[in-house]
Amino acid sequence: MNSNPLNTEQHLLAQLARGDRAATAQVYNQHYKTVNSWLIKNGGTASDAADIFQEAMVVLFEKSQLDEFRLTCKIGTYLFAVSKHLWYKKIEKQRNQPISLPDNTDEGGDWAYEDDINAHHERETHYVQLNNALEQLGEPCSSLLKAFYHNNKSMQEIAADFGYTNPDNAKTQKYKCLARLRKLFYGVQAK
Amino acid sequence: MSIDNSYIWNLAEAYVAGEMPDAERTVLLSRLQTDAAFAAEFHECVDMIRSLDGSGKQQQFRNILQDVHQELANKPSRSIPLRTHYLRTAGIAAGIALLTSFTTYWSFNRPDKRNATQYNVLRREIENIKRSQNQLIQNIKTANTSAPVLAARYTGTGFAITNDGYLVTNYHVIDGADSVYIQNRDGAYFKAIVKASDPKNDIAILKVQDEKFRFGKTDVPYTFSATKSGLGARIYTLGFPEDEIIYNEGYVSAKNGYEDDSMQYRLELPADPGQSGAPVLDAKGNVLAIITAKGNKDEGNTYAVSSKAVLQLMHSIRKDLSIRIPKNNKLSNLDREQQIQKLEYYTCSVKVYKK
Numbered sequence: 001m002n003s004n005p006l007n008t009e010q011h012l013l014a015q016l017a018r019g020d021r022a023a024t025a026q027v028y029n030q031h032y033k034t035v036n037s038w039l040i041k042n043g044g045t046a047s048d049a050a051d052i053f054q055e056a057m058v059v060l061f062e063k064s065q066l067d068e069f070r071l072t073c074k075i076g077t078y079l080f081a082v083s084k085h086l087w088y089k090k091i092e093k094q095r096n097q098p099i100s101l102p103d104n105t106d107e108g109g110d111w112a113y114e115d116d117i118n119a120h121h122e123r124e125t126h127y128v129q130l131n132n133a134l135e136q137l138g139e140p141c142s143s144l145l146k147a148f149y150h151n152n153k154s155m156q157e158i159a160a161d162f163g164y165t166n167p168d169n170a171k172t173q174k175y176k177c178l179a180r181l182r183k184l185f186y187g188v189q190a191k
Numbered sequence: 192m193s194i195d196n197s198y199i200w201n202l203a204e205a206y207v208a209g210e211m212p213d214a215e216r217t218v219l220l221s222r223l224q225t226d227a228a229f230a231a232e233f234h235e236c237v238d239m240i241r242s243l244d245g246s247g248k249q250q251q252f253r254n255i256l257q258d259v260h261q262e263l264a265n266k267p268s269r270s271i272p273l274r275t276h277y278l279r280t281a282g283i284a285a286g287i288a289l290l291t292s293f294t295t296y297w298s299f300n301r302p303d304k305r306n307a308t309q310y311n312v313l314r315r316e317i318e319n320i321k322r323s324q325n326q327l328i329q330n331i332k333t334a335n336t337s338a339p340v341l342a343a344r345y346t347g348t349g350f351a352i353t354n355d356g357y358l359v360t361n362y363h364v365i366d367g368a369d370s371v372y373i374q375n376r377d378g379a380y381f382k383a384i385v386k387a388s389d390p391k392n393d394i395a396i397l398k399v400q401d402e403k404f405r406f407g408k409t410d411v412p413y414t415f416s417a418t419k420s421g422l423g424a425r426i427y428t429l430g431f432p433e434d435e436i437i438y439n440e441g442y443v444s445a446k447n448g449y450e451d452d453s454m455q456y457r458l459e460l461p462a463d464p465g466q467s468g469a470p471v472l473d474a475k476g477n478v479l480a481i482i483t484a485k486g487n488k489d490e491g492n493t494y495a496v497s498s499k500a501v502l503q504l505m506h507s508i509r510k511d512l513s514i515r516i517p518k519n520n521k522l523s524n525l526d527r528e529q530q531i532q533k534l535e536y537y538t539c540s541v542k543v544y545k546k
Binding site for chain 1: 196197200201235236239240242243244245246247248249250251252253255256257258259260262263
């Protein structure tokens, strides 16, 4: 077995996990076309393909964040299988009825990533709730937390942007915001 | 509360980031074990931060994906260096130009290369000497005129433009001839020479060498139509598919001829080899066309060159040769039989000799 390509892929995945743009672009450009043409053959549009493939990339990204993360197949295989699965689920949702999942006994692994996808959907629901809570938080907390967590701003930058005299004051404000968010979020979850 | 708040978040943040010094970490872990209320609060904080971190990272990753996708969508599927690109375009353009010029060249030089299977010229090839009794007698009668010694290689039909010996026939009839003779109504032979020809439209103008030769007693009784007749016009023809003059009639079946040649008509008219060069006349006795060829597909499909082409050729040579183009139609009031009786004098068989 030639392990060299797998090593390269592992390296690529490590970079992707860190949110490296070049690695992400490389993976994306390498595998998008396959998914795109498959989806178009299976009743999707180009924009469906973009949505589905990006979702699959996110699944891969989230998986790569886990400590115990190990990919047992090639990146392309994984992305293709997950994309297929996501597409069938989407069709199922649109038809509002269960579909018979095609038997892919020849490939065997098509539905093997069910767990990953379920975890992904759970996480997405969680994040949607979190973002809703974040929106309800009101200003300046909503913007401040988004600036820190979504836009990767440092406390110095935030202090300057939000008019705090120093980063420590900004940090105190951030902790206040986090406390409010926690109340709001877990309050919502308790219901 | 606020001090405590800051304290616990600070702790949680450091814990999540893994930046906690070992000593502090052991203190924290022991407190988590003993203080259940603190532990619950602390874990909530940690979860909160992890969720925010995770959703933030995912959001950033999604932004990258959007970016990458935009780039991919905007990029042309294949990038060709500019010079190579233009070289290819130029190559294709040159190819098209070359093809166009060859096509044009071919189409202008086409008449000589007409598809032999679709288009049969109607000169008659004589393989055996076969003279009718009638003709032999006539030959004896006019023994003083110079009849050719050999049998003709091809025969066609011709008809008079002027009474004093100008006549028109197909170019393909006289093409490559060593000598051309015409045989008039009485069966007499007269040597003719080619005065002008239009290979493209397949017509030729001949002149009987004998200065005293006349087709009939009067000027040519018909005129040449300067315009094309309409579809369905009734037409008839006189020609020499055999040694005897033969009458046929039909109608104009298409305004354009072989391969849409606008200088031709397509006629529904039986025609046989030897009738090449025969006049096609309408009911009033105007010459509309000259029979040229027949199509292969069915019997009646005959092509004829429009009289316009004859007029053009006549106009081009009239200054040098003083041809008087016939202007008086003396046939228009006559019935068909009378027309034919007159026409017989002005129609002749064209005999072509070739080695």
